[in-house]
Amino acid sequence: MRRSIQLVGLAASISVAAACGGSSNRATQSGEVAQAGGPAKADKAADEASLRAIYQKMPSQLMAADTAAVGALFADDGVEVMPGAPPTSGREAIKKEFASTFMSMKNLKLTIGDLAITVADAGDLAVVKAPYRTTYVDAKGKPAEDRGTTLTVFKKVNGQWKILIDSNISEVPPA
Numbered sequence: 121m122r123r124s125i126q127l128v129g130l131a132a133s134i135s136v137a138a139a140c141g142g143s144s145n146r147a148t149q150s151g152e153v154a155q156a157g158g159p160a161k162a163d164k165a166a167d168e169a170s171l172r173a174i175y176q177k178m179p180s181q182l183m184a185a186d187t188a189a190v191g192a193l194f195a196d197d198g199v200e201v202m203p204g205a206p207p208t209s210g211r212e213a214i215k216k217e218f219a220s221t222f223m224s225m226k227n228l229k230l231t232i233g234d235l236a237i238t239v240a241d242a243g244d245l246a247v248v249k250a251p252y253r254t255t256y257v258d259a260k261g262k263p264a265e266d267r268g269t270t271l272t273v274f275k276k277v278n279g280q281w282k283i284l285i286d287s288n289i290s291e292v293p294p295a
Contacts, residue, residue: 162243170281171237171246171274179230185222191215195275195282203268203290226257246274246281252288266292 174193181189191211194200200208200217208217233251240246253267268290275284 162239162241164239164243167239167243167246167281168237171239171248172235174281175232175235175248182230183228185219187215187218187222190218193283194286195277195284198283199285201285201287203288204294224259228254228256230254244276245284248272248274266290268292 177189178193180186191214194211194214196211197209198211198214200214202208202217208214231253236249238247249269249271251267251269253265255263255265258264268288270289271287272283273285274281276282
């Protein structure tokens with residue numbers, strides 16, 4: 121059952137609709153412009169939109185237990201940290217961990233609160249924080265729930281946002 125709760129945490133961390141709220145983009149809103157010959161400023165609004173697009177697709181991928189799609193979100197050196205379990209490192213290991221977790225869950229439902237997205241000035245790293253709540257039926261046929269906060273660090277790999285570290289902080293005490 122604890123493994124089921126762990127998946128729910130990850131599901132929540134990456135399951136948000138594009139319409140969710142987020143942080144402001146002060147640099148873009150202030151009208152700052154990169155100077156010729158100086159370092160280019162990241163387009164934080166575009167980066168936030170790209171991250172929200174990732175989260176928009178995730179609910180259906182998780183509810184369908186699409187481990188290939190979920191695994192593809194991670195960088196090759198990505199790490200998944202679920203409550204009550206050691207960290208899982210590497211895309212292939214993370215896909216296997218999700219496959220195992222998905223097998224023990226039925227009727228997964230999830231909701232996400234407002235996203236808070238912070239993109240680094242260089243545009244190469246971002247952090248997404250979101251409260252989550254999930255319900256499902258565990259392997260024993262018993263209704264279960266998890267809620268908490270997720271923190272996900274993304275890095276750009278060849279122009280694409282990939283999960284570097286995903287950590288889920290459950291507020292539900294261990295059973």
